[in-house]
Amino acid sequence: MSSTDPLVIAGRTFQSRLIVGTGKYPTFRVMQQAHEASGADMVTVAVRRVNLTDRSQESLLDFIDTTRLFLLPNTAACYSADEAVRTARLGREAGLSNWVKLEVIGDERTLFPDNEGLLDATRILVKEGFVVLPYTNDDPVTCRKLEEAGAAAVMPLGAPIGSGLGIQNPNNISIIKEFARIPVIVDAGVGTASDAAFAMELGADAVLMNTGIAGAQDPIAMAQAMKLAVQAGRLAFRAGRIARRRYATASSPLEGVVGR
Amino acid sequence: MTIRLNGEPFQLAGPVTVTDLLTQLGIDPRRVAVEHNITVVKRGAYDTTLVREGDEVEVVNFVGGGAR
Numbered sequence: 001m002s003s004t005d006p007l008v009i010a011g012r013t014f015q016s017r018l019i020v021g022t023g024k025y026p027t028f029r030v031m032q033q034a035h036e037a038s039g040a041d042m043v044t045v046a047v048r049r050v051n052l053t054d055r056s057q058e059s060l061l062d063f064i065d066t067t068r069l070f071l072l073p074n075t076a077a078c079y080s081a082d083e084a085v086r087t088a089r090l091g092r093e094a095g096l097s098n099w100v101k102l103e104v105i106g107d108e109r110t111l112f113p114d115n116e117g118l119l120d121a122t123r124i125l126v127k128e129g130f131v132v133l134p135y136t137n138d139d140p141v142t143c144r145k146l147e148e149a150g151a152a153a154v155m156p157l158g159a160p161i162g163s164g165l166g167i168q169n170p171n172n173i174s175i176i177k178e179f180a181r182i183p184v185i186v187d188a189g190v191g192t193a194s195d196a197a198f199a200m201e202l203g204a205d206a207v208l209m210n211t212g213i214a215g216a217q218d219p220i221a222m223a224q225a226m227k228l229a230v231q232a233g234r235l236a237f238r239a240g241r242i243a244r245r246r247y248a249t250a251s252s253p254l255e256g257v258v259g260r
Numbered sequence: 261m262t263i264r265l266n267g268e269p270f271q272l273a274g275p276v277t278v279t280d281l282l283t284q285l286g287i288d289p290r291r292v293a294v295e296h297n298i299t300v301v302k303r304g305a306y307d308t309t310l311v312r313e314g315d316e317v318e319v320v321n322f323v324g325g326g327a328r
Contacts, residue, residue, distance in 0.1 A: 022324040031324065046325025047293070049266040049318065055286055060324055076325050089300045090320050094293035210325075 005234065007206050009183050010099075010131045010152040012070075016041045017200065018230040019072070019185065021210025025219060028063040034213055035069065038223035042070040044101050044208070046077075047091045066096060072133070074101040079114070081121035088125055099131040101155070101208075111161040111188075115142045119149055126150030135187050138172040140179055153182050155208060158199060159189025162211040166195035170202055177203040193222075193229035200233025201241070264316045278306040281317070292321045 007014040020040045025031035051057055073091030078084035081104055088100040104121055106114030113136050125132050131152045136142050143154040156176055159165035167173060177184045183205035190196050190209040199207050207230055216222035261272045278301055282289050294301045295318040301309050311317055
């Protein structure tokens with residue numbers, strides 16, 4: 001199914017519309033199995049200082065087959081455009097591409113983006129030849145500005161990172177999709193399968209999640225659920241749903257009822 | 261000779277190339293990225309980039325992280 005409806009970002013084709021993270025798993029082995037179950041072909045990774053004192057730690061990359069999974073470095077925990085740009089440049093050097101999931105965080109508790117810094121960093125990185133996927137909030141105006149700044153996709157949040165609250169502002173997500181000429185990827189806040197399906201039904205091109213899978217009691221089962229949910233939501237979107245009505249419209253004929 | 265390595269003071273006998281520094285730290289150069297005085301060092305320049313007294317070096321790698 002997915003090969004006839006692939007996700008295309010910056011000219012690159014992905015079979016899966018589910019993008020997953022690598023953080024917060026109980027073990028790297030569980031992460032690897034969850035990735036497999038999710039069917040994702042792109043995963044996000046963070047860029048951090050090497051632990052110089054404990055060299056015995058397992059390496060994340062030992063559990064990711066980079067010939068099958070596309071690595072998307074992020075600039076998580078960067079609170080300024082400068083930090084994010086620096087981290088993005090390092091991520092490009094450490095990795096295998098010039099793609100970056102750009103995060104410029106504006107608030108520690110909500111992890112909502114600092115959109116000013118985000119726009120600045122997007123412009124700088126686009127000029128340096130990066131493929132920029134910015135994490136932003138559900139504001140159609142910011143999404144338009146990011147697109148004009150050269151972002152390859154926009155990634156509006158469904159709800160705060162790790163909150164599991166689902167899609168808090170569905171009307172905005174569908175408005176963002178209506179205005180955008182680049183892919184719209186709902187990123188953050190997905191808590192369970194129905195949230196992911198809902199995002200796809202609103203017209204999102206893809207969904208990105210981490211905690212929803214990694215934090216589930218059974219991450220591997222949840223990864224599979226998310227895979228199916230994204231597929232179902234996408235099919236439903238393309239199938240063209242019925243209109244919402246306030247009152248009933250009967251499904252069966254009204255004439256010919258016995259005894260009437 | 262003292263440099264700042266990943267935010268902490270670090271002692272070296274004398275100036276070294278990035279390659280030698282990574283070898284000394286037991287780090288596989290293919291799995292990391294290196295920043296020397298706020299500039300990213302291209303992999304091809306590890307052999308020729310010299311780390312001197314007072315320099316700031318950052319060595320990073322990919323770790324688990326996501327939309328969280």
